[in-house]
Amino acid sequence: MNAFPDPLWPVLVLAAVSFGDALLCIKPVPFVAKCFEDVGFPAAGGGPPPRSSWPRPRASSPGSGCRTSAR
Known part of the structure; x- marks a missing residue:
């Protein structure tokens, strides 16, 4: 009886x-x-730091590629 799993490679990758x-x-x-x-x-x-210290998101400009309304 063999004490090693078959195939052995998944065990070695996980290790x-x-x-x-x-x-x-x-x-x-x-x-x-x-x-x-x-x-x-x-x-x-x-x-974690308080939420008040998180940076505020910038307003997106029309040419920024971020759509704020559906067209």
């Missing part, structure tokens, strides 16, 4: 993905860490 995820959990890659700092995550109080 590699899990290992990569563990490495990223130890210390985020620089561009993710920068993104966290830019959005204020985690906040000093431990929770």
Whole structure:
């Protein structure tokens, strides 16, 4: 009786993905860490920043490609 699953490759792929995820959990890659700092995550109080500190959406201009009304 064989102790290994057949086929073995899905188990090895899952192990590699899990290992990569563990490495990223130890210390985020620089561009993710920068993104966290830019959005204020985690906040000093431990929770998300208040909604009042979120940036306000800009008004769309007619040529911006964003339609605000159906034509």
